[in-house]
Amino acid sequence: NERYTNEIYRNANMPGVAVGLAWTYVGGDILFIEALLSKGKSELKLTGNLGEVMKESASTALTYIKANAEKIGILAEDLETKNVHIHIPEGAVPKDGPSAGITMMTAIASAYLGRKVKSHLAMTGEITLRGQVLPVGGIKEKVLAAKRAGIKEIILCYLNEKDVQEIEPAFIKGIKFVYVKTMQEVLDIAIT
Amino acid sequence: NERYTNEIYRNANMPGVAVGLAWTYVGGDILFIEALLSKGKSELKLTGNLGEVMKESASTALTYIKANAEKIGILAEDLETKNVHIHIPEGAVPKDGPSAGITMMTAIASAYLGRKVKSHLAMTGEITLRGQVLPVGGIKEKVLAAKRAGIKEIILCYLNEKDVQEIEPAFIKGIKFVYVKTMQEVLDIAIT
Amino acid sequence: NERYTNEIYRNANMPGVAVGLAWTYVGGDILFIEALLSKGKSELKLTGNLGEVMKESASTALTYIKANAEKIGILAEDLETKNVHIHIPEGAVPKDGPSAGITMMTAIASAYLGRKVKSHLAMTGEITLRGQVLPVGGIKEKVLAAKRAGIKEIILCYLNEKDVQEIEPAFIKGIKFVYVKTMQEVLDIAIT
Amino acid sequence: NERYTNEIYRNANMPGVAVGLAWTYVGGDILFIEALLSKGKSELKLTGNLGEVMKESASTALTYIKANAEKIGILAEDLETKNVHIHIPEGAVPKDGPSAGITMMTAIASAYLGRKVKSHLAMTGEITLRGQVLPVGGIKEKVLAAKRAGIKEIILCYLNEKDVQEIEPAFIKGIKFVYVKTMQEVLDIAIT
Amino acid sequence: NERYTNEIYRNANMPGVAVGLAWTYVGGDILFIEALLSKGKSELKLTGNLGEVMKESASTALTYIKANAEKIGILAEDLETKNVHIHIPEGAVPKDGPSAGITMMTAIASAYLGRKVKSHLAMTGEITLRGQVLPVGGIKEKVLAAKRAGIKEIILCYLNEKDVQEIEPAFIKGIKFVYVKTMQEVLDIAIT
Amino acid sequence: NERYTNEIYRNANMPGVAVGLAWTYVGGDILFIEALLSKGKSELKLTGNLGEVMKESASTALTYIKANAEKIGILAEDLETKNVHIHIPEGAVPKDGPSAGITMMTAIASAYLGRKVKSHLAMTGEITLRGQVLPVGGIKEKVLAAKRAGIKEIILCYLNEKDVQEIEPAFIKGIKFVYVKTMQEVLDIAIT
Ligand SMILES: [Ca+2]
Ligand SMILES: [Ca+2]
Ligand SMILES: [Ca+2]
Ligand SMILES: [Ca+2]
Ligand SMILES: [Ca+2]
Ligand SMILES: [Ca+2]
Ligand SMILES: [Ca+2]
Ligand SMILES: [Ca+2]
Ligand SMILES: [Ca+2]
Ligand SMILES: [Ca+2]
Ligand SMILES: [Ca+2]
Ligand SMILES: [Ca+2]
Numbered sequence A, B, C, D, E, F: 001n002e003r004y005t006n007e008i009y010r011n012a013n014m015p016g017v018a019v020g021l022a023w024t025y026v027g028g029d030i031l032f033i034e035a036l037l038s039k040g041k042s043e044l045k046l047t048g049n050l051g052e053v054m055k056e057s058a059s060t061a062l063t064y065i066k067a068n069a070e071k072i073g074i075l076a077e078d079l080e081t082k083n084v085h086i087h088i089p090e091g092a093v094p095k096d097g098p099s100a101g102i103t104m105m106t107a108i109a110s111a112y113l114g115r116k117v118k119s120h121l122a123m124t125g126e127i128t129l130r131g132q133v134l135p136v137g138g139i140k141e142k143v144l145a146a147k148r149a150g151i152k153e154i155i156l157c158y159l160n161e162k163d164v165q166e167i168e169p170a171f172i173k174g175i176k177f178v179y180v181k182t183m184q185e186v187l188d189i190a191i192t
Helices: A002-013 A053-067 A076-081 A102-113 A139-148 A158-167 A183-190 B004-009 B053-066 B076-081 B101-113 B139-148 B156-165 B183-189 C003-012 C050-067 C076-081 C101-113 C139-148 C156-163 C181-192 D001-011 D052-066 D076-081 D101-113 D139-148 D157-166 D181-191 E002-011 E052-067 E074-082 E101-113 E139-148 E160-166 E183-190 F002-011 F052-067 F078-083 F101-113 F137-150 F158-165 F183-188
Strands: A017-024 A027-039 A045-048 A082-087 A122-124 A153-157 A176-180 B015-022 B027-039 B045-048 B082-087 B121-123 B152-155 B176-180 C016-023 C027-039 C044-047 C082-087 C121-123 C154-157 C176-180 D017-024 D027-039 D044-047 D081-086 D122-123 D153-157 D174-180 E016-024 E025-039 E044-047 E084-087 E121-123 E153-157 E176-180 F019-025 F027-039 F044-047 F082-087 F121-124 F153-157 F176-180
Touching: A002 A183, A017 A102, A017 A139, A027 A102, A027 A139, A027 B121, A045 A053, A045 B053, A053 A102, A053 F027, A053 F044, A053 F082, A076 A082, A076 C016, A076 E084, A082 A102, A082 B053, A122 A183, A139 A153, A139 A158, A153 A158, A153 A183, A153 B004, A158 A176, A176 A183, A176 B053, A176 E025, B004 C027, B015 B101, B015 B139, B027 B101, B027 B139, B027 C050, B045 B053, B045 C050, B053 B101, B076 B082, B082 B101, B082 C050, B101 B121, B101 B183, B101 D181, B121 B183, B139 B152, B139 B156, B152 B156, B152 B183, B156 B176, B176 B183, B176 D181, C003 F176, C016 C101, C027 C101, C027 D052, C044 C050, C050 C082, C050 C101, C076 C082, C076 F002, C082 C101, C082 D052, C101 C121, C121 C181, C139 C154, C154 C156, C154 C181, C156 C176, C176 C181, C176 D052, D017 D101, D017 D139, D027 D101, D027 D139, D027 E052, D044 D052, D044 D076, D044 D101, D044 E052, D052 D101, D081 D101, D101 D122, D101 D181, D122 D181, D122 F153, D139 D153, D153 D181, D174 D181, E016 E044, E016 E139, E025 E101, E025 E139, E025 F052, E044 E052, E044 F052, E052 E101, E074 E084, E084 E101, E101 E121, E121 E183, E139 E153, E139 E160, E160 E176, E176 E183, E176 F153, F019 F101, F019 F137, F027 F101, F044 F052, F052 F078, F052 F101, F078 F082, F082 F101, F101 F121, F101 F183, F121 F183, F137 F158, F153 F158, F153 F183, F158 F176, F176 F183
Parallel strands: A017 A122, A045 A082, A122 A153, A153 A176, B015 B121, B045 B082, B121 B152, B152 B176, C016 C121, C044 C082, C121 C154, C154 C176, D017 D122, D044 D081, D122 D153, D153 D174, E016 E121, E044 E084, E121 E153, E153 E176, F019 F121, F044 F082, F121 F153, F153 F176
Antiparallel strands: A017 A027, A027 A082, B015 B027, B027 B082, C016 C027, C027 C082, D017 D027, D027 D081, E016 E025, E025 E084, F019 F027, F027 F082
């Protein structure tokens, strides 16, 4: 449904929204990960039919951001006086796995900073508390789904570079790949 | 049971009540979504035999309203000093799915604003935190159920227009369709 | 077991007790719904082997009463400084469904008002947050059970009138039926 | 194991302990129901491998006692500054059902009053919030177990009298049966 | 693995540690029950792969100790300002049943009193809130496991004496058996 | 995947990270256990698809550290004003068992002390509340996995020494084994 995802994509560029890549039973797909702040006591709410591993990934992202707030440029006061709600449409589709880690981290940081994520950018990668990005599976299917949705740049763990090299070059013409080792690199690229 | 639903419909027009469209195992049906405020600490209570996806939809609607309260015209003080209870009769029937999203959002906003939802209006559509309305399934069955219940205007996502165009025109004569892209458009049309 | 239920009925007429009608696997039955207040912070406790739908019905009744306390004549202070415990004997029998809604609402209101429910009165009907009474099933079996237990007046939704008209008149001789549209009507009849 | 239960029985006569009668897969048995207070905020703790119906029964007993504290002679201050722990040995045996209701109520009241339950007394009966005692099943097996354990007096609901009359008189010689209608009668007999 | 358990035993003699006897699918075994206090609000934490009955047993032990603190010699202030964590290695082995009751009680009391449990002592018995020790099963297997582990004294309920008498005397030569009726006797023997 | 684990290992040497050894269905593996502090009320958060036994192990480690904080050199104030989040990548892989106990304890202590764990060091062993290290299984597979990942020193319970002696010496050339009895020894070796 390219018309749908493209149009939504163009209209969705506001702080707190980042594009992830998922690998579902029908192949690769893109996920719009939405983070929205509201007044509260630093609680994390998760919706969108997320499995336990994906929920843990969001929790890990939030701890990383809290522990590294100063370096990222987020105010300690905002972390203590706001709740974060992360939602991933489409609610009817179950979603799970650790590969949305860097996207959730980016969406949360973007919301707290009040700055948009770079447009036409997608990403996939597992996160850790010590700030490293880990490789994930399903790279070919994810990259092709990103291509169909009009994505022009993709962030991956540097250990996934070999997976991209196995894709027929004609299929991914026009997409820029950025390989990273750390979560800080992701934020440096994604939030400008 | 047209006499029943019509009569109830005419008598139910008070702030906090909005009409949704559902797709059940017996075909399309209308849902009266009721939001009622009471003194409290901003808690959300959900009843009416709702599944997890539908409960997440209500939670998403409430976060959207809290984050956009000023634009919608809701007082921050009301959000902090009232609980919201959303109930969907009929309690014996299990209900689920994301398509009641815009109706739950409308019912909550109507309750906080103390202003009625437009009469003879129904709606169906999934919501997002960033404010966009997403398309949903079962449009034909839902629209026919709305017709039988005396509904005269239906709000849908603009990406569901193609589904309406596939319905025999004679079946939906007299119903006005309004296609929207954003949740703010829904509120502008529904709460006058 | 007529002697049993009749004797209990005669001795049970105190504020907070209302008689409902249930439809079980052995036919119709009467339910004594007991609401008792104690010092606390407005918490709702539910016992008596109640299923999820019945528990939601109690929660809906309490929200309705809180939102309409002034009209009903209940003091806001009582709502905030008392817990409500609703118990339905007989604990060994599982109970479920929405049809006890008006009875639970009546028991709660009677407890807060400190005024008895009218004697020899039973009722069955689903409730809504907007104050309307909805029709329920199993009317014939419920009415016959009420008759056996010595009930002399039954409140039903006006949309259940057709179900009463299908019962052999000889079976229900001496019972007065009152058909209502709203929950306020139920309170006006039941608590005098 | 008569020596065991008899010896324990003789040594157990302290405030907060009451003897109930249960009906298990091996026939009737006696249950020592223990209620112990400790400093706290009026919380109820339940142990001894109790099923949901039995736990609800304990909760119902406590609400009844709180609402009728003055009449029973319990200080409001004690209710607010003590936790109640109810334990039923033997922890390896699952226990359920509503028939321990009057025994749990008696144990709780005895603990709060600091007065012992009458010795050689057992009881079985379901409780209600409005203060009535309801009949229970398995009377023959329960009574014979009480006899074997050296019990000399048994409190039952007056509607269980017919079940006692069906037992061979020689089997229950020397046991005094007391039939009651209300929970207050139970307390008047049990706590002297 | 005698060398293992003996060595650990000799090194483990610090306040808060008591030795229990368990009956597992591979025969009898000894359990080191560890209670450790930390600053807190009187919360009980339980680890070591414990089943529900064993967890209830720990909760019962703590209530008994709170209610009898003065008699035991524990300061009320300590009970209110410390958390208790009970852990039973080995975490990979599921453990359940009520027979560790007196051991858990002893470990908790030892931790609060800051006094060691007597060395080369083991025990097994169910507890009650009223302070009596109840007999348990698997005595032969438990006693032989204690013997293998170098235990020299075992506390049992006096109703388990008959089970010890059925063991071949040569197998238990050198072990002293102490039969008790009450939980206070256990503490008097174990904590010197 | 040696390049991957080795590179990550070299870059991961920051306070709060310790290397454990696990035994999975595909053989031995190394686990990076990450502990990260953030402002809070001494809560423990656990992510990484951990089973119940492993979660209990983390809880036990934290209690031990709280009770022995002064000896270890951790400030009481830090324990009360920080939350601890323990995460074990890779989130898609379920992990369980008690053998990560000493690694979790080390990671937590390292985070609180703000001092790195010794580089090229791994460890495996169950913990207890009284401070002893217990032996664990799968030693051969774990040690070989450590070797492949470039580990140069391994801490084990002294009761696992026999398991190391059964491994072909050529396979473990260049690895130093340190056998310990207590958790304090682990900390003395690991955090310098
Ligand atoms: Ca999609
Ligand atoms: Ca992730
Ligand atoms: Ca309907
Ligand atoms: Ca929705
Ligand atoms: Ca009945
Ligand atoms: Ca109802
Ligand atoms: Ca027994
Ligand atoms: Ca009961
Ligand atoms: Ca063992
Ligand atoms: Ca026990
Ligand atoms: Ca691995
Ligand atoms: Ca462990």
